[in-house]
Amino acid sequence: xxxxxxxxxxxxxxxxDGKPIVKGLHLQIEPGQVHALMGPNGSGKTTLAFALAGHPxxxxxxxxxxxxxxxxxxxxxxERARRGxxxxxxxxxEVSGVxxxxxxxxxxxxxxxQQGLGDISLTEFRRLVKEKLALLExxxxxxxxxxxxxxxxxxxxxxxxxxxxLLQPVVAILDETDSGLxxxxxxxxxxxxxxxxxxxxxxxxxxHYQRILKYLQPDVVHVMMDGRIVRTGGPELAxxxxxxxxxxxxxxxxPAGNAPGDGTELTGQGQGAKEGEA
Amino acid sequence: MNQSAATQAWDLDAVExxxxxxxxxxxxxxxxxxxxxLYHETPPAYWDRNQLPFPWERLQWxxxxxxxxxASMQLRLISPEPTLLPPGVIVTDLVQAVRQHPxxxxxxxFASALSLGDERVTDSHTVALQACLWQNxxxxxxxxxxxxxxxxxxxxGPGLGxxxxxxxxxxxxxxxxxxxxxxxxxxxxxxxxxxxxxxxxLDFVQQxxxxxxxxxxxxxxxSGATGGHFLGQSWEVYLGAGxxxxxxxxxxLPTWLGANPxxxxxxxxxxxxxxxxxxxxxxxxxxxxxxxxxxxSQWTAELVGEGATAAAYGLFFGVGxxxxxxxxxxxxxxxxxxxxxxxxxxxxxxxxxxxxxxxxVHQAAPASSNNQQTAALVLNKxxxxxxxxxxxxxxxxxxAGHGAAVGQVDEEALFYLMSRGLSRTxxxxxxxxxxxxxxxxxxxLPQVRAVLQELSLQKLGG
Numbered sequence: 001x002x003x004x005x006x007x008x009x010x011x012x013x014x015x016x017d018g019k020p021i022v023k024g025l026h027l028q029i030e031p032g033q034v035h036a037l038m039g040p041n042g043s044g045k046t047t048l049a050f051a052l053a054g055h056p057x058x059x060x061x062x063x064x065x066x067x068x069x070x071x072x073x074x075x076x077x078x079e080r081a082r083r084g085x086x087x088x089x090x091x092x093x094e095v096s097g098v099x100x101x102x103x104x105x106x107x108x109x110x111x112x113x114q115q116g117l118g119d120i121s122l123t124e125f126r127r128l129v130k131e132k133l134a135l136l137e138x139x140x141x142x143x144x145x146x147x148x149x150x151x152x153x154x155x156x157x158x159x160x161x162x163x164x165x166l167l168q169p170v171v172a173i174l175d176e177t178d179s180g181l182x183x184x185x186x187x188x189x190x191x192x193x194x195x196x197x198x199x200x201x202x203x204x205x206x207x208h209y210q211r212i213l214k215y216l217q218p219d220v221v222h223v224m225m226d227g228r229i230v231r232t233g234g235p236e237l238a239x240x241x242x243x244x245x246x247x248x249x250x251x252x253x254x255p256a257g258n259a260p261g262d263g264t265e266l267t268g269q270g271q272g273a274k275e276g277e278a
Numbered sequence: 279m280n281q282s283a284a285t286q287a288w289d290l291d292a293v294e295x296x297x298x299x300x301x302x303x304x305x306x307x308x309x310x311x312x313x314x315x316l317y318h319e320t321p322p323a324y325w326d327r328n329q330l331p332f333p334w335e336r337l338q339w340x341x342x343x344x345x346x347x348x349a350s351m352q353l354r355l356i357s358p359e360p361t362l363l364p365p366g367v368i369v370t371d372l373v374q375a376v377r378q379h380p381x382x383x384x385x386x387x388f389a390s391a392l393s394l395g396d397e398r399v400t401d402s403h404t405v406a407l408q409a410c411l412w413q414n415x416x417x418x419x420x421x422x423x424x425x426x427x428x429x430x431x432x433x434x435g436p437g438l439g440x441x442x443x444x445x446x447x448x449x450x451x452x453x454x455x456x457x458x459x460x461x462x463x464x465x466x467x468x469x470x471x472x473x474x475x476x477x478x479x480l481d482f483v484q485q486x487x488x489x490x491x492x493x494x495x496x497x498x499x500x501s502g503a504t505g506g507h508f509l510g511q512s513w514e515v516y517l518g519a520g521x522x523x524x525x526x527x528x529x530x531l532p533t534w535l536g537a538n539p540x541x542x543x544x545x546x547x548x549x550x551x552x553x554x555x556x557x558x559x560x561x562x563x564x565x566x567x568x569x570x571x572x573x574x575s576q577w578t579a580e581l582v583g584e585g586a587t588a589a590a591y592g593l594f595f596g597v598g599x600x601x602x603x604x605x606x607x608x609x610x611x612x613x614x615x616x617x618x619x620x621x622x623x624x625x626x627x628x629x630x631x632x633x634x635x636x637x638x639v640h641q642a643a644p645a646s647s648n649n650q651q652t653a654a655l656v657l658n659k660x661x662x663x664x665x666x667x668x669x670x671x672x673x674x675x676x677x678a679g680h681g682a683a684v685g686q687v688d689e690e691a692l693f694y695l696m697s698r699g700l701s702r703t704x705x706x707x708x709x710x711x712x713x714x715x716x717x718x719x720x721x722x723l724p725q726v727r728a729v730l731q732e733l734s735l736q737k738l739g740g
Contacts, residue, residue, distance in 0.1 A: 097712030110699035
């Protein structure tokens with residue numbers, strides 16, 4: 001089905017253990033765009049990310065989600081990934097005994113199979129992975145370590161981005177990939193994301209802070225509160241949040257419902273997102 | 279042939295008739311008779327959590343009529359070519375060995391498998407059955423100071439090598455032989471004797487595999503039919519002073535056998551091994567239980583000579599409704615002996631895995647060590663693993679310990695792998711591979727590691 005959105009979410013409701021967390025969320029991302037999703041703790045950002053990736057503990061109660069027009073919610077987690085959805089985990093799991101190299105090659109081949117390609121040759125894989133390791137300023141010895149086992153916080157994040165650059169997703173969701181990183185690591189992570197930017201790549205950056213946005217320059221910024229997107233704007237919205245905090249927005253939203261008053265409201269066509277409404 | 283005899287349980291007459299057919303010498307006939315008596319004197323084996331799913335009396339024992347089991351079920355030497363073996367090394371069918379090397383075989387055959395001094399061994403009921411009824415098997419002899427460089431590989435299955443027993447049936451016969459009558463269990467019993475002289479060394483790999491005769495037979499469930507196929511296997515291993523054996527026993531029999539789905543019957547495998555280690559000898563043992571519907575493997579290594587060392591690596595890997603039982607005993611009976619056990623188990627589907635480990639340091643074994651380390655991974659809520667490590671220490675000055683862990687598959691890790699595009703099967707395979715990595719890395723025979731890795735992938739649907 002032809003579509004103008006790489007990722008489209010319509011009135012999504014997600015609950016965890018029977019508790020509603022995401023409560024009617026709309027989002028539209030156009031191919032090539034980078035959107036930032038900001039919001040205070042507990043607003044449902046991570047829940048949204050896991051629900052989109054297909055985590056079995058997150059129940060979608062209503063709504064739809066499409067990846068280039070394909071019904072994302074009808075697919076198992078692995079199929080979503082093979083079709084080009086990528087989630088960079090905030091806390092990636094450790095798998096003892098499985099080397100990073102072996103895992104990466106298996107994942108690359110799974111994605112290639114979906115694209116109708118054969119297994120990558122060992123030579124080609126080595127070349128590719130070396131290139132990406134260099135981009136992320138990581139050492140080759142990384143490949144021989146066990147998956148996330150004993151990794152520092154920064155190593156885990158870089159490893160997530162390494163996977164992303166190898167798998168070349170069409171839509172990437174980065175769940176607080178910036179948190180806990182020093183400024184150098186932040187620059188390197190941003191470098192990894194920027195290397196993928198182009199018409200065939202879109203990203204949803206989930207973050208608390210504006211600082212990563214200096215390196216990544218989002219096209220659209222959304223603010224999520226209590227399970228919905230309450231405000232959408234351009235990069236200047238992020239700057240304002242940085243100055244004035246979420247309280248400012250909360251106060252502003254409370255008296256008049258969701259009537260905005262500072263020109264950052266309902267996004268235009270080009271920004272491809274609209275505010276959550278029933 | 280007497281038709282009614284075909285469905286009769288075995289008795290002393292039947293044992294005698296089988297000895298006639300094989301023209302066995304008097305000493306062997308007497309040994310079989312004594313074993314028959316011992317079998318009836320000893321209480322039936324009680325195996326914790328795992329009883330044999332049929333009564334012993336229901337064994338339909340082919341050799342009672344002097345028949346041979348089908349060639350495809352017999353063990354053969356796969357490699358190396360016999361001509362490449364050093365002079366003096368013997369690898370032959372045990373029936374022939376009794377004729378060709380009577381003195382040698384008589385000296386070792388069941389000499390210590392049933393009792394050690396006055397002490398009766400574990401599972402003596404089962405060993406007695408084997409001593410009484412064994413039909414075929416192998417004799418492997420490496421003379422003193424001879425080192426066999428090429429690993430000796432023996433296996434069973436159609437189209438492999440030359441039959442070790444030329445009297446065996448034709449290879450084209452149906453794989454499981456005649457279908458057992460309802461309620462009867464068609465038995466094959468074999469015994470393998472391995473003797474290493476002083477300072478000799480050998481790598482020995484036995485793979486018990488058999489193609490399931492019917493595609494999809496592995497997925498069958500019994501349709502009310504009873505009976506089955508029984509493979510009884512026993513080993514006796516003697517390591518002379520300073521000898522070094524690296525041995526692997528891989529049991530990957532099909533879970534079901536039959537010429538067609540209606541005739542498919544479960545496969546039962548009962549294995550028992552006894553290893554005697556003289557002064558300064560070294561044993562590295564791999565026992566892997568992968569196949570059969572019901573299986574039990576019991577190995578005991580007796581470190582009777584000072585300075586002997588034994589390392590045992592056990593694996594059980596059950597899927598479907600398999601029930602696999604592994605029982606290992608390493609027994610220090612002399613000073614400065616070292617024993618070590620590392621066991622891994624994986625169960626999926628509705629499979630059950632059972633492990634009993636015993637490290638036994640006897641009183642006459644000062645300055646010895648005995649350590650066990652066991653871990654099992656349960657992939658499914660209907661699968662189950664029982665891990666029972668044990669230590670018995672009658673000596674003060676020893677170093678001994680055990681650790682055991684049973685874990686479930688980590689759901690978060692599974693999701694993480696799947697979120698990178700790996701199917702559930704691939705993700706599970708990778709996690710199992712990860713679970714076993716540290717164990718693989720310790721295995722003494724690299725070619726066995728490759729075989730086991732491949733088999734474990736296949737078991738999880740790869």
